[in-house]
Amino acid sequence: MSRTLLLIVVILIILPAFISDFWLNQILTRSIILGIAALSLTFLTTYLGVVSFAQITLAGVAGYTIAYFSPNTTGLGIELPWLFAVALALLFSTLAGAFVGAIAKKSVGIYSIMITLAISMAFFYFTRQNYSIFNGWTGFSGITAPVAFGVSLEDSLVFYYATLLSATAAGYLVVKFTSSPLGLAVQGVKDAARRVRAIGIPTTPVIIAAYAFSGFIAGMSGVLNVWQQERISSFSVGLGPTIDLLIIAVIGGMRHPLGAFIGAITYVLIDTFVIDLFSRDRFNMIIGLVLLFIVMAAPQGILGSFLSAQKRIRKYDNNAIKRKIKNDCEI
Amino acid sequence: MPLTDGSASNQRVALNLKGVTRRFGSFVAVDNLNMTIKTGERRAILGSNGAGKTTLFNLITGDFPLSEGSIEIEGVESSTLPTHKRIQAGLRRTYQHALLFDSLSVRDTLLLAVVGIHNKWPLFYPLKKNSKYHEKAEALAKVAGLSSKMDVLVGALSHGQKRQLEIGIALSGDPKIVLFDEPAAGLSPAERPVLTELLLSLPKKLSVILIEHDMDIALETSNIVSVMHNGKHLLEGEPEEVVHSDIVREIYVGKRQ
Ligand SMILES: Nc1ncnc2c1ncn2[C@@H]1O[C@H](COP(=O)(O)OP(=O)(O)OP(=O)(O)O)[C@@H](O)[C@H]1O
Ligand SMILES: [Mg+2]
Numbered sequence: 001m002s003r004t005l006l007l008i009v010v011i012l013i014i015l016p017a018f019i020s021d022f023w024l025n026q027i028l029t030r031s032i033i034l035g036i037a038a039l040s041l042t043f044l045t046t047y048l049g050v051v052s053f054a055q056i057t058l059a060g061v062a063g064y065t066i067a068y069f070s071p072n073t074t075g076l077g078i079e080l081p082w083l084f085a086v087a088l089a090l091l092f093s094t095l096a097g098a099f100v101g102a103i104a105k106k107s108v109g110i111y112s113i114m115i116t117l118a119i120s121m122a123f124f125y126f127t128r129q130n131y132s133i134f135n136g137w138t139g140f141s142g143i144t145a146p147v148a149f150g151v152s153l154e155d156s157l158v159f160y161y162a163t164l165l166s167a168t169a170a171g172y173l174v175v176k177f178t179s180s181p182l183g184l185a186v187q188g189v190k191d192a193a194r195r196v197r198a199i200g201i202p203t204t205p206v207i208i209a210a211y212a213f214s215g216f217i218a219g220m221s222g223v224l225n226v227w228q229q230e231r232i233s234s235f236s237v238g239l240g241p242t243i244d245l246l247i248i249a250v251i252g253g254m255r256h257p258l259g260a261f262i263g264a265i266t267y268v269l270i271d272t273f274v275i276d277l278f279s280r281d282r283f284n285m286i287i288g289l290v291l292l293f294i295v296m297a298a299p300q301g302i303l304g305s306f307l308s309a310q311k312r313i314r315k316y317d318n319n320a321i322k323r324k325i326k327n328d329c330e331i
Numbered sequence: 332m333p334l335t336d337g338s339a340s341n342q343r344v345a346l347n348l349k350g351v352t353r354r355f356g357s358f359v360a361v362d363n364l365n366m367t368i369k370t371g372e373r374r375a376i377l378g379s380n381g382a383g384k385t386t387l388f389n390l391i392t393g394d395f396p397l398s399e400g401s402i403e404i405e406g407v408e409s410s411t412l413p414t415h416k417r418i419q420a421g422l423r424r425t426y427q428h429a430l431l432f433d434s435l436s437v438r439d440t441l442l443l444a445v446v447g448i449h450n451k452w453p454l455f456y457p458l459k460k461n462s463k464y465h466e467k468a469e470a471l472a473k474v475a476g477l478s479s480k481m482d483v484l485v486g487a488l489s490h491g492q493k494r495q496l497e498i499g500i501a502l503s504g505d506p507k508i509v510l511f512d513e514p515a516a517g518l519s520p521a522e523r524p525v526l527t528e529l530l531l532s533l534p535k536k537l538s539v540i541l542i543e544h545d546m547d548i549a550l551e552t553s554n555i556v557s558v559m560h561n562g563k564h565l566l567e568g569e570p571e572e573v574v575h576s577d578i579v580r581e582i583y584v585g586k587r588q
Contacts, residue, residue, distance in 0.1 A: 181446040182455045184439050191432040194394060198430075199447035199500060200418035209455070 005171075005258075012164055016157055026272060029160045029228060031265040032167045036221035038248040038260035039167075040214040043174055045254040047183070048210045049190035050108055053242055054100045054116040057123045058215040060237035062093035062222030064127070064134060066143070067232050073142025076135050082146030090219045097215020101208035120242055127234040139233025143226055153227060163224055167261070170217050174257055177213055186210045247287060251294055253301020262303045266290075343370040344406065345508050345538035346391070351400035353383075353390055353562075360386040362562035363400070368508065373530075373539045375549035375570070378559035379582055384542045385427050387559070388510045392424050393417050405507060418448070421507030425497035425514055427542075433486030437477050440485055441468035441499055448504030467503070475499030476525070490517050498529065508538045515545045527551055550574065558582065 016024055041055045068077035069085035080088070104115045127134040145153035153159045177183040185206045188196040193203050226232050235241075244267070252263025267287070274286045298305040346368040353361040361383045368374060378384050389395040391402060393414040402410040404420050412420075432440050445467045446452045458464055472478045475495040480488065485496065494514060501509050515526055523545065530552040533539065543549040549556065549570075556573040558565045560582055566573065573579060 176457055177455055179439075179457045180455045181443065181452045181458065184435060184443045185447075185452050187435055187439075188432045188443055191434055192430045194414075195426070195430045195432065196443075196447075197414040198392060198394070198418060198424055198426075199444045199503070200415050200450075201443075201447040201452045202413065202415045205453070209453075213455070 009164075009168060013161075016160060021156060024160055025156050025228075027265070027268055029156070029163050031268040032163045032261065033221050033224045033228060034245070034248060034268065035261035035264035036167050036170050036224070037218055038245055038252065038264055039170055039174065039257055040218035040221070041245055041249045042252070042254050042257040042260045043217065044210065044214050045249065046257050047178055047186050047190060048207065050104070050112040051246075052100070052104070052116045052211070052214070053113055053246070054104075054120045054123075055214065055218045056237055056242045056245055057120040058093045058097050058100070058218035059222030059225065060123065060127070060232070061096040061215075062089040062219030063226040063232045063236060064140070065089035065092045066223045066226050067140035068133065070143050070146070070226075072140050072144075074135055074138075074140045076133075076140065082148065086223055089223050090216055093219025093222060094212050094216045097218070098208050098212035100215070101211025102204075104211070105204050105207045117242075120237070121239070124234055124238050127237060134234070137234045139231065139236070140226075141231040141233075143230050143232070145227035145230075159228065163228075166220050166224060170220055171258065173213075173217070182206065182209055247291055249301075250291060251301060253298075253304035255300050255304040256307060259301045259303035263301065266302065344368070344403070345370045345372070346540075347401075347403040347406075348391070349401045349403075351387070351390055351402065352398045353386055353395060354398045359562050361390060364559075364562070364564045366557065366564055366567075368538050368540060370507075370538055371536050372555060373541070373553045374555045374557060374567075375541045375543055375553035376557045376559055377543075377546075377549065377573075377579065377582075382559040383562040384559055385512055386562075388424060388512055388540075388542070391417075391510060392422060415447075419450070421505070422510070423501040423503070423506040423508070424510040425494075425501045425512055427512040427516065429490075429493040429497055431485045431493060431496060431500075434484065436482050436484055437472065437488070437496060438468060438481040440496065441471045441503070444468075444500045444503040445471070471499040471503055474502060474529070491519065491522055494518065502533075506537060508540070509533075511539065511541045511543075513542050513544060515543060515548050523548060546574065 015028070019028070037055060037059050040058065041052060044050055044052050066085050066089045069080040069088060070077070070082070071079055100116060100119055103119065104112050107115050127139070128137045130136070145159065147153070148162070151158050153162055178187065185196060185201050186209070189203050189206050196203050196206065248263040248267045249260060250263070251266050252259030252261065270287055270290060271283065275283055278286065294301060300308065344367055348364055348366040351361055351364040352359065364387065376384050386395065390397055393412060397410050400410070401408060404417055404422055407420065409417050409420065432443070435443070442458070442464060443452070445464045446454070449464065451464065469478070472481055475498050477492060477495055477499060480492060485493070488496065494517065498511070498514060501511070515523055518526060527548050530539070530541070530548070541549065541553060553570055555567060556570045557567040558573060558579055565578055566576065
């Protein structure tokens, strides 16, 4: 798998040389940003075994923070050096994740969905009604991405590479976290929470840490999203984006966290091109049909199905090799 | 200071249960049970199905809260402590029905047990491959006879291997009291002597409570036997004496001869 990953990253590095600006911005960059947000969700589903509807909220917390502390045309907020603003954005989304975890800590299945949905809707309405921080339902606009280390992130190619780097970092963090003691404890809680306590580990802080970590990852996506869109408003944290993220996770597959990126690109392609073929009204129908197809034909999502097919092929290969060795020996 | 020789320290109490009671609704699963486990003691608990043996373990570890009574671990009142605190205080257990992390490997499971006991679980970056915690996990695997299965997923282990892993987990760190809940259940006749061997090789200062239906294993590995029936602690005593008592014959055979 890791060699395949390396190959994918190499392809993604050279790809901009061959595609138009539209493809670069609207398809690739957008998919990767959505993929990071979906990764924060598939991390929770794969390793903690809960479905959270609050990931868009967590991304939104980072997004609003970066908007508030960046130059913008709304006349609200305080301008900070961009690195400080990013650090604060990630800090707040991590803390917000911990907060969601502290509330949802005992819930699994439908209950974790209900609680996180309630939190996300509360945040949505709060951003609409609060003008002193969130500027009501119009939110922030005219936010400019910073000049980082001498290069402007306003440049679409630079921004693409920054996004790709962030996604790689997010994937790396997830891999490292899940093999750390705390990450193992998170997976332990999913399998047998009682056993985790019976080896001397309290489960509540483990669950809170998992949500906090997912908040950090979601925050990365939130920052990038605001830099790309140059605006954020209550619509960015509403029910629509929340459900879109779940669709992405289901399409990509919840069994492997990297399914998030496959789901994101599939979603963005449908979102972009089906609208050209049909009309905007048809989008929900198409995405609904795709979802139905995935749920029925490939319940592990696109990546999950690919991985199990690969496993079957490998097994077949191994058996063929074994048979060959056996034949050779007998001769 | 006359009473500080070996015999006196043998009299130290590892676990003290007083009036321990647990009700499920109106049903009394454990009924006003008193039991004192001395340091280094090996106690077997006998009792028919539903006698309340596993429930007693769940009360000692805090998996279930007590309805009444008190539990002292190493002299510290622990009946209101959360499970993980009792484990940190030196208590360990195995589960009758293996309760394991199916999606983790044997290595990661044992590593988690080790970092759990040593309070290193909050680390959010991977440990070095040659860390002392990895060494401890390897050592546990060796004791449990799972050295060759380190990279196998727990969900893919056989029934017997899962039981071995339960034991490996229960011996992590520096345990003071270990509760074994029917470790021999489902083991083949060939695997039983291995288990007996393992139980006999445990450090002398370790206190052990063993729930076991296999009378041979129970007698060979214990120096005191308790009998539970209908949630009550009916009697305790020397293994031979208890096993040949009328009460045990009645419980196990069904009627007095
Ligand atoms: N969580 C629970 N809720 C309700 N009743 C329970 C619960 N746990 C145990 N019981 C009841 O308590 C009684 C004692 O059960 P327990 O598991 O302690 O028996 P045991 O002595 O371990 O038996 P076995 O030898 O079959 O393992 C049983 O009648 C059981 O049905
Ligand atoms: Mg039992």
